Amino acid sequence: MSYPQLQKLILGLTAVTIFNSSAAWAQPMAGSDPFARLTQAELGLGAFRSANGTPSANYWQQQVDYDIDVSLMPEQQRLEASAVVHYHNRSPDTLNNLFFALDHDALKGASAAEFRLLASGEAARPVAVARNQKTTGFAIESVQRADGGTLGWNVSDTLLHIRLPHPLESGEKIALSMQWSLPLTDKQATTVRSGYETLDDGKRIFVAAQWFPRAVAYTDYAGWQLKPFLQQGEFSTEFGRYRVRITAPENFVIAASGQLRNPKEVLDRQQFLQWKSDSTEERWIVNEALANLKRRQTTEESKQWFFTGEQLRDFAFSASASFHWQIKRDSKGRRLQLFYPREAASLWSKFGLPAIDHTLQVFDEATVPLPLETISVVNAAGIGMEYPGLATIATRPERMENTREPSTEASEPLPPWDALTKYDFIGSIIHEVGHNYLPMAINTDEREWAWLDEGLVSFIEYRAEHAWEANFDVIYGEPRSVAGYMASQAHQPIMTSADSLDRKIANAYNKTASVLNMLRHLVLSPEDFDQALRRFAVDWQGKRPTPGDFFRAMESSTGTDLSWFWRNWFFDAASIDFSVLALMENGTTLPQRSIDQPEPAALAYTAGSISRFVVDQQPDLADTYTKTLIPTEASERIETPLPAPTEHSRWYQLTIANSGLGLLPVPIRLTTASGRAYRLQVPAQTWMRTEEGKLSLQLPLPEHESLSGICIDPLWLTPDTDRSNNCIEMDPS
Template sequence: MSFNNGIFRAALVASAALIATHASANPVEQTKGTFQDKFRQLEGEEWPTPTDYRNASGAPGYRYWQQKVDYDVKARLDEPKRMVSGTQMVRYKNNSPDSLPYLWLLLDQNDYKHNSIAEMTNTVSGDKISLDEVRRAKRMQEWEGGFTISAVRDAAGNPLKFTVVDSLLRIDLPQDVAGNGGETAFSIDWSFPMVENKVVGGRSGYECFTQPGEDGNCIFEGAQWFPRLAVYSDYEGWHNKAFIGSGEFTLEFGDYKVALTVPSDHVVAATGVLQNPDAALSAAQRQRLEQAKSATAPVYVVTPEEAVAAERGKASGEKTWVFAATNVRDFGWASSRKFAWDAMGVKQDYAEQPLVMAMSFFPKEARPLWDAYSTKSIAHTIDVYGRFAFPYPYPIAQSVNGPVGGMEYPMISFNGPRPVKDKKTGNLTYTERAKYGLIGVVIHEVGHNWFPMIVNSDERQWTWMDEGLNTFLQFQAERLWDKDYPARRGEPKDIAEYMLSQNQMPLMTQSESVLQFGANGYGKPATALTILRETILGRELFDRAFREYAVRWRFKHPTPYDFFRTMEESSGVDLDWFWRGWFYSTDHVDISLDKVVKATLEPADATMAAALRKKERDAEPKSLTAMRNTEKTVVERDPATRDFYDRIDPLDATAADKRKAADALKDLTAEEKAARLVTDNFYRFTFSNKGGLVMPVILKMDYADGSTETARIPAEVWRYNPRKITWQKVTAKTLVRAEVDPLWETADADRSNNIYAGQIEPVTLGIDKGEDAKNRMKDSDMKVLPGSLQTYDAPASK
């Protein structure tokens, strides 16, 4: 590397002067050690050390591994008893370097046992109770959910020892599963009663239409319905924290074959591709399904008329639907004789999956809302998420209407909005809120296929990694559905109230401990990413980095640190300050524009400088005492008291002042002289950070000539003093108004201090000549010979 020594030294001097100027903004904090370094790096402090499994760039390391779990499940729905029973064969492949003496499985239905952590730790507040709460409390007195595990056997049919720990099951193995590819297989026989979702709540269950005038049939939605392997990872080992209601389901990828036996007049939707359509569907339904593949609008596979006909009676026989799914982390299903079913093919520019079947299942109570919007919303989601992340890799994407308001599983989602029924006429109509609610929830739940069903983050620890990222993409998809879409989350202005609340918690809080779950898990991270995309990185850098993260970690287990590191490494922008403020703190954004000063250089001409000083003096208000003293003074009455000083203005330029100014100008280089004669305005804006969260300062400046300009000042402007700074803008124009964050893009919580339209204080800037170092060689009588360090005595001056 080569450089010019003179330029390099000058740069060092200038840099030192700049640092000294900024540091002195709050010298007490600097010297007392109370200074907050909002730009301190997170590496080595909050973030784990990179390993061979996940490297410093945020990518999977060269030794990255994860387990593989395959399931072969046979299950039966007992409709009258509302029971599900089944047996499953599980094959577990241990790709870790560790040998495993036991396996942990998730029994999430145990959440409904009377003595579960979830039920025993429910708390109440206030002196009122809703009727829904009363109904749930009474139901939980008389009904108990949870798994009954009747047998656990090895592949040869020998019983295995197992222990149930709340919502977890440990299987003790007769011999360890060897690391680096060792395998084991076992079977489990189990059953559980389904929960009445509308009474008890949860992510699955049944809903029956038994009110007067209704048909008496039920919709069943199966989720967390079979024992599933917990994750064993490089960063935590076994993920065996009990499920207690909020932290969702971290799971391993594998291949599934599931046979669901249900009443023969039921229609079943499930994860995966139907393997026996000849047995499950009529010839007409198979033909319609084939037609739907090339249709440009949804085609009914099971028509509303067929569904209504099925509702009129209950079949006595049963039918088995067989589904297969490859490389998925979970399996969900829904079953009812009430279902109409529509479908359409969605084309992708993706060789591995060029056609995706978007399909919706819904009862007559969901029409006309669902047949208008559900399947089209699926298609829109596949398009938008495919552009932001990666193309949809599965052959099926489904939306099912039932008791669950919104929940996601690979290839299938449960969504709740319906029209309202007029009690007098029976007519079904829907509100605008229901319309956008359905579109939004379908986008959100289908979107979860990307996060966390494919980019398989740990939901039980970090809610924002799936809910927040997904809500951010939902916001993008909603805005691309309709420019006036009434999005609930994503706009910066909408999160300000939460960020001022007493219940705010850092986004990095463990899922089960989060208060205001929607605002924290969904709204705040989605807003943070919107700001990161639109304001901090810009769309090009953000979109590339976000896609890099998604592609890197598809079908893998990322942590927050992999996301943070990938976004920085791919965008080329250090974002530690952003993660610290938005993800690790409860600070909020509140940047106040406190003061604006209009400064000009003192004129180089002494007479002009004097005239400016007089103008500034004359602009000052007169002394109140002097204004009220109306009698003549001694000087006015007695001419003999007047001398030279009474005849001149003390601000006048003297002859010496004029000579000195002329000499100073004469001694300047051409470049220095040009700078000295600048007549532009130096506007100095003083900002204070009242919310604590450092952010870029977006400053809109309106000028007297009608023009406007917006400066986008990077967040690093706060690096020397995170509380108060002064920033300068040089322009020949006259400023009349200034505003911080004019487009409301930073989630500033208090806009009352964002606008400065008051008096702009004029100030004259003196020229800082610096301190000349003492030149002893120049002042000495000894003279240096050119090209030498030899000296000679200078002749005495005459």
């Protein structure tokens, strides 16, 4: 999920001791040895998951297929729907009950989510009022067998509980028939993912998300996922085949998950030709003139749009008479689509499709090529959100009054957006479209572990954003950006259960992305990390991995024991504060003084070596806010590895310390009086030799060299909480 960028900047804090999210992860962590190997039991890996991070031969997951008819009633702001649901029990267990998520029931006054809202301070008052001004939540009219047989059922909080008259044995399936209606609420006023936005002229954009009873996950590691929907921990659903028929007013345009199967019935001839075209050029199915015409129309006629999807974990749609509809194919033949009102047109028409295309290229390379036929992004107010093949993003062109970027000439015309809005829009597309890979193709359990999709997506997003243009305002993934959070008593472990995260953005998004960048650049290598991540994606595409599967997969592929890393940076709330304590030669302490550490360019441009940008390949995407990359002194310095010792080496003893409890390799730069710079990296395992948090290292230099300065972590690859004690120079006085 994406939040407006200003919210992203407030990376909040909360306190917690070590936390494990379920019984499988609640076992003690091997005493006090931080380098002890994590066991299968500690990682929650049972008989259906291998010790090398892949699904076992007997791996299973449930399959739930949906055949749905739904009518959108704009005047009443309501959906009326019916479905036949085929539940396939592929588990080895006998099931006596089935459970379906009714997430909109979180808006009801007595729900656990409502009381969670009321416990969040005075700001909750207007939201609570908005949610209770009209009927909210599902109205379930009937639940029965598809053959007409009766079923016992009841609703408890956000769960529909169905009692089966006969056990559903392993390998069997059952067909259910359901009917329901669902009122849609104002998305902004109620702060929810689904509902409607009212534009200035009274026209509405509808977003139908979590709008049908969705089978909750039944897994080998935790059984039924029965946690109520509290609006923070997101979704844990099953893959299935979808057949969805959506009836809406004739002048409405529908964007949806899956693939449109009756284009000739809902489009005119010219629109159909544009929709069917294989061209990679941008074009319109509904242009500005036609969108304005549809927006003015009123009609009592309706159309039915038919969508299908194979192996989707969810289905969402959006509908409006105000949509512009812009389209192109990418190099793999996938259909990329934008749906937005005229209020968003200037920003969306320029950057939208290129941003989707760029996202798919980066994520295809980082994980596995996305198998979807169609990827759509919709502009609607409120919380941005991702669904299979469909994302909603709120950003529209805006600019603070009477503001101008420092680098622009006073006479240079400004676009209708400011720099922050531009980067928020492109970044939101990268993030939400990236979710088509995780958790849509690789089906993680969001209700349990927010980081396993949000963090991995934010980590890949970091590279995608930096590769757009050199001055992109990147929010997630820079280790230096989480130092304050990690230094605070409010710091939580990444493995904290999603609903228990007090500051989800700071932890699941930014901390996870930053920690994975540390793993890629400081512990492993980009080549080894990238190959391991791709292997993990290939093995788990279409399946449901757990954190333990990810941990084991990364270790197996890279041939590296990373138990110490997972303990420190995922299971614990660790931090680091490296410092230079002393430098000696021949038993004599050398005089030294602390010096300021110059801030280097972003990790993406130093250790990450990004130097080519989207705007270089497509200059028309540059605007007045686009700048070139200016290397800093810290990143330009030429370094060579510290030479091996010889009998003529000049020896120094360097004492360093770590005031935090975290473990990481220590990157060090040594400079000499001759102007030469040497680099070395002290492995994390060296901290086994620490005494009272101090580590003394014997450093050999060529006999003709003398040390003039030492700097720990010159490229800022770590989240060091205090950099004032990282660098010293010899004091000639």
